[in-house]
Amino acid sequence: MSNCLLPALAFQTFGCRLNQAESEGWQSELATQGYPIVPWEEADIFIVHSCAVTEPAVKEVTRLLRMARQQRPTLSLILSGCAAELVKEVAIDLRIPHTKKPEWMALTTAFLATRTPLTPLARAASPRPTRTRAALIIQDGCDHFCAYCIVPHLRGAPISEPADQILARAEALFAQGYEEIVLTGCHLALYRDPKSGFDFIELLRRLIDVRGEGRFRIGSLEPCVLDDRALIRLIAASHGRICPFLHFPMQSAADEVLRLMRRRYTQTDLRRVLDTVCETLPGCGLGADWIAGHPGETPEAAQVTTDFISAYPFTGAHVFPYSKREGTPAATFPNQVPQNEILRRAKCLREAAEVQRIRQLQAAIGKPLEVIPEQCRAGVRHGWSAERFRCRLPASFERGKRIWVTPTALEGDTLIIS
Numbered sequence: 001m002s003n004c005l006l007p008a009l010a011f012q013t014f015g016c017r018l019n020q021a022e023s024e025g026w027q028s029e030l031a032t033q034g035y036p037i038v039p040w041e042e043a044d045i046f047i048v049h050s051c052a053v054t055e056p057a058v059k060e061v062t063r064l065l066r067m068a069r070q071q072r073p074t075l076s077l078i079l080s081g082c083a084a085e086l087v088k089e090v091a092i093d094l095r096i097p098h099t100k101k102p103e104w105m106a107l108t109t110a111f112l113a114t115r116t117p118l119t120p121l122a123r124a125a126s127p128r129p130t131r132t133r134a135a136l137i138i139q140d141g142c143d144h145f146c147a148y149c150i151v152p153h154l155r156g157a158p159i160s161e162p163a164d165q166i167l168a169r170a171e172a173l174f175a176q177g178y179e180e181i182v183l184t185g186c187h188l189a190l191y192r193d194p195k196s197g198f199d200f201i202e203l204l205r206r207l208i209d210v211r212g213e214g215r216f217r218i219g220s221l222e223p224c225v226l227d228d229r230a231l232i233r234l235i236a237a238s239h240g241r242i243c244p245f246l247h248f249p250m251q252s253a254a255d256e257v258l259r260l261m262r263r264r265y266t267q268t269d270l271r272r273v274l275d276t277v278c279e280t281l282p283g284c285g286l287g288a289d290w291i292a293g294h295p296g297e298t299p300e301a302a303q304v305t306t307d308f309i310s311a312y313p314f315t316g317a318h319v320f321p322y323s324k325r326e327g328t329p330a331a332t333f334p335n336q337v338p339q340n341e342i343l344r345r346a347k348c349l350r351e352a353a354e355v356q357r358i359r360q361l362q363a364a365i366g367k368p369l370e371v372i373p374e375q376c377r378a379g380v381r382h383g384w385s386a387e388r389f390r391c392r393l394p395a396s397f398e399r400g401k402r403i404w405v406t407p408t409a410l411e412g413d414t415l416i417i418s
C-alpha cells in the first residue's frame with residue numbers, strides 16, 4: 001500500500017544480474033512496506049546499488065550521482081554495493097558497502113525513518129513492479145581469483161542459501177504468479193547447501209519438484225566446475241521445467257590466454273561441454289561471455305576465440321573489451337593490449353557471435369517454442385522463449401501466461417509469431 005507520508009524512493013542498479021536481483025528484492029520489499037517507487041526526478045531518496053567490476057563502471061556511478069546531486073540538491077542519496085566506498089567526489093547520505101549487505105534493509109529503513117517527503121505528490125498506488133520473471137539469489141561470493149576479476153576482493157568467499165529456504169521461496173514466487181524464476185548468484189557452480197553440502201545439480205533436482213507451474217532458468221554458470229554432462233542431462237530430462245538455456249562465461253578459447261586469466265579449464269574442456277550440449281540438448285539457447293584483449297592475448301590467440309565462436313551454435317554473446325582493474329593481477333601484467341586493438345578484437349568477436357545468433361534464430365523458424373508474453377508497448381507485444389529467443393506476438397496474447405507457439409519468420413533478431 002502506497003503512503004504519501006512516506007518518502008518516495010527511486011532505484012538505479014548497476015552491474016551484474018546478482019546486483020539486479022538484490023536491488024529488485026529490496027525494491028519489492030520497500031514497496032510492500034508502502035514506500036512509493038518513482039523516477040529519480042520525483043523522488044525524495046535516490047538509492048543507487050553500484051558495481052565496481054571495472055573502472056568505467058565506477059565512473060558511471062559517480063557521474064550519475066554527481067548529476068543527481070547537482071540537479072536536485074535536496075535529494076538524499078544512498079549508495080550501496082561494490083562502489084559504495086569508492087565514490088569520493090559526491091556527498092552521500094548513507095553508504096552501505098558490501099560487507100554490510102546483510103544489514104542493508106535495517107540500515108536503509110532506519111535512515112528512511114529520519115526522512116519525511118519533501119514533495120508530496122499524487123503518487124501511483126501500485127509501486128510493486130509488475131513482472132513475469134523473478135530472480136532468486138541462491139549464492140554469493142567467489143574465491144577463484146581470476147587474474148582480471150575484482151569480484152572475489154569485493155564480495156568475499158562463497159556463501160550459499162540453505163536449500164530448504166530456496167525451495168520455499170521458489171514455491172512462494174510461483175504462488176504469487178511468477179512464470180519464470182532465474183537462479184542467480186556470483187558463481188552458481190560453487191553452490192553448496194550449508195546443511196547437507198550437496199551441490200547445484202542436486203539443488204536443481206529438488207527444484208524440479210517444487211509445487212507450481214512456472215519454469216526455472218539458470219543464470220550465468222561457470223563452465224567445467226560441475227559435472228557438466230550430468231547437468232545437461234538433467235536439463236534435458238526436466239521437460240522444460242528447467243529452461244533449455246545455458247550461459248557460460250567462457251572469456252577466451254585460447255589455452256595460453258585461459259592460463260594467463262587463471263581460468264581452470266582448457267579449450268578441450270570447453271569443447272567437451274559444448275559437444276554435450278549439442279548432442280543432448282539440440283536447439284538449446286547457448287550464451288557466452290568473452291573478454292577481448294586480455295593482457296598477453298596475441299592477435300593469433302584472439303583469432304582462436306573468434307574461430308571457436310564460429311564453430312558452435314551460440315545464440316548470444318556478451319563481449320567485454322578488457323578494461324584494467326586496479327588491484328587485480330592482470331592490471332600489472334606486461335603485454336597490455338592497446339585500446340584500439342582491444343576494440344578491433346571485440347568487434348571481430350561480436351561479428352562472429354552475431355552470425356551464429358542469426359543462424360540459430362533462423363533454425364528456430366517452424367519449431368515450437370514456449371514463450372512468456374511481456375507487456376504490450378505501442379500496440380506491439382514481445383516475449384521470450386525458454387531458449388531466450390526474442391519473439392513478437394499478436395497483441396491479443398495474454399501477458400505473463402506461458403504459451404506454445406511456432407515462429408513463421410525472422411525479422412532482424414526477432415522471431416515472428418503470427
Ligand code: SF4
Binds near residue numbers: 143144146150152
Ligand atoms: S570465477 Fe573468476 S571471473 Fe567469476 S567471479 Fe570468480 S574470480 Fe570473477
